[in-house]
Amino acid sequence: MEEKRNGLRVILFPLPLQGCINPMIQLANILHSRGFSITVIHTRFNAPKASSHPLFTFLQISDGLSETQTKDDVMSLLAQININAESPFRDCLRELLLESKESERVSCLIDDCGWLFTQTVAESLNLPRLVLCTFKATFFNAYPSLPLIRTKGYLPVSDSEAEDSVPEFPPLQKRDLSKVFGEFGEKLDPFLHAVVETTMSSSGLIFMSCEELEKDSLTIANEIFEVPIFAIGPFHSYFSASSSSLFTQDETCIPWLGNQKDKSVIYVSLGSVVNITETEFLEIACGLSNSKQSFLWVVRPGSVLGAKWIEPLSEGLVRSLEEKGKIVKWAPQQEVLAHRAIGGFLTHNGWNSTLESICEGVPMICLPGGWDQMLNSRFVSDIWKVGIHLEGRIEQKEIEKAVRMLMEENEGEKIRERMKVLKDEVEKSVKLGGSSFQSIETLANHILLL
CATH class of the missing domain: 3.40.50.2000 (Glycogen Phosphorylase B;)
Structure with a gap:
């Protein structure tokens, strides 16, 4: 039976990676079950299978990626697609808003924290934007401090210090840092800074986590980013990810x-x-x-x-x-x-x-x-x-x-x-009265009031 619609449409824009598409489609299902209509804007590269989600509207935009670029490492891919997709995304979103009917108003945009241009685009069109973070809140909280940690002299790490903790980022050990930063080093700094800035300018931050797993980190996230926080995970407890597999x-x-x-x-x-x-x-x-x-x-x-x-x-x-x-x-x-x-x-x-x-x-x-x-x-x-x-x-x-x-x-x-x-x-978190269950209700009400 079709759930009762509330007259509002939410626009979702996932990063074209399996680990980002799955949570976004699950979030779409959660919001749809709360009465919101759903439109998913997506890139040509790694396009989700629209036929698996007949209740949603899917709109594809150009990403300008060559066959060679689609095989790049994740950071290079994200850097290029953030350049290529901005103009097509702006055009698509503007057209959606022009077509928006009084009977079904576009309420907000929800996109992945890895999109760096969407906050500016949303602001230019007077559309509230919420951020979906597909990482543990504890890790996302470290985005502002990762550039500082990189300059602390922990790397390269000696064998005698390998198991030492990183005071600024517990429970990481110093030997973990080389794989956190990978080969990118200081090249990561502008990306991290942009993610933090655009998140702080948003209308809310959604985590696929729950208080039972990281209550303290969620409190800290609220202090760092100074926007409403919604910990509504684990998403897959509500809707399976299998139908959005690439x-x-x-x-x-x-x-x-x-x-x-x-x-x-x-x-x-x-x-x-x-x-x-x-x-x-x-x-x-x-x-x-x-x-x-x-x-x-x-x-x-x-x-x-x-x-x-x-x-x-x-x-x-x-x-x-x-x-x-x-x-x-x-x-x-x-x-x-x-x-x-x-x-x-x-x-x-x-x-x-x-x-x-x-x-x-x-x-x-x-x-x-x-x-x-x-x-x-x-x-x-x-x-x-x-x-x-x-x-x-x-x-x-x-x-x-x-x-x-x-x-x-x-x-x-x-x-x-x-x-x-x-x-x-x-x-317990996803059951009636649980922390995630309640947070979903809070998120739905937040979107209704945007």
Whole structure:
């Protein structure tokens, strides 16, 4: 049955990355369920599948990206698309506002914090803009101070100081910083400054998080950005992300899991962006094989540098892996993590994946690739204590040891018990009267009054 409409339309504009599109489409579903009509403006590159969301209007704009540029690293891609998309976005938004009917007024724009021009465009058209942050609030709070941390002299880090904490950014360790900043260094500073400035000028900041996970950080976010804060996550607890996947999902993994014992399978996925070397790929393969544990392994085509898919695996290693596991190109992750057969998740610790794992009570083995993943993994292993951190050691012995510990040993059982407690806490947030549930109502009322 069609929900009662409130006469207002919300414009959404996701960044064209899987980890940004999923939350934006989930947010669209949440707002639609509260009576708002939805229009999604999106780029040609990584366009969401409109046919999967028949209740929304989708409008594509030019992004000016060449085939070569679509294969750039994330920061280079974001820099270029922020230049190319501004004029087409402005034209599209202006036309939408001109067409806006009295019976259905455009209330606001909600876009990803990684768009740097949208605040200026929205202001020029007298349209309120809200910001969606797809990172942990704790990480986003560090945006103003990351340039300062970079100049503190923590890098390069000596072996004796590797495990020292970063006083300005707990619980990060100094060895984490090189992967937070990656190869970009001071090139990040203008981007971070622009994100902070445009967020502070917005009409509100939406986090896919909840008070149960980071109450103090949400309070701090309010003090830093001085705009209304809405922590309405985990989004996927309300609406699945599977229908907004940019990749074709291999559904055969679900019946395969159905033939496995409860909590006997380790799920392995490094997400939609992380790439690894052929050597690292082989180390993971050998570690999984030697662990003698059942596994479901997502190997995204092109994720192994220099290979199309799993060609680096020898025939003998493939046979060994097939005895206990299944390798797929992509999986319906929410469905997989919710399956009774899954007992652990070897993950890159993107915030989407981390939240999904917590919500299904699945303990983690942390292998972060960079950026906010470094912080997420520290919370998983050091603060919440619901996972094992590989500390960047992509070595078969370390992987075998971590998998066995999580799946077979007493320490793994303790981790599982702590995860159950955390899962129960987060579950409360999305139920009637919970912090996220109430925050959604507050957000809906905020948009009504814009």
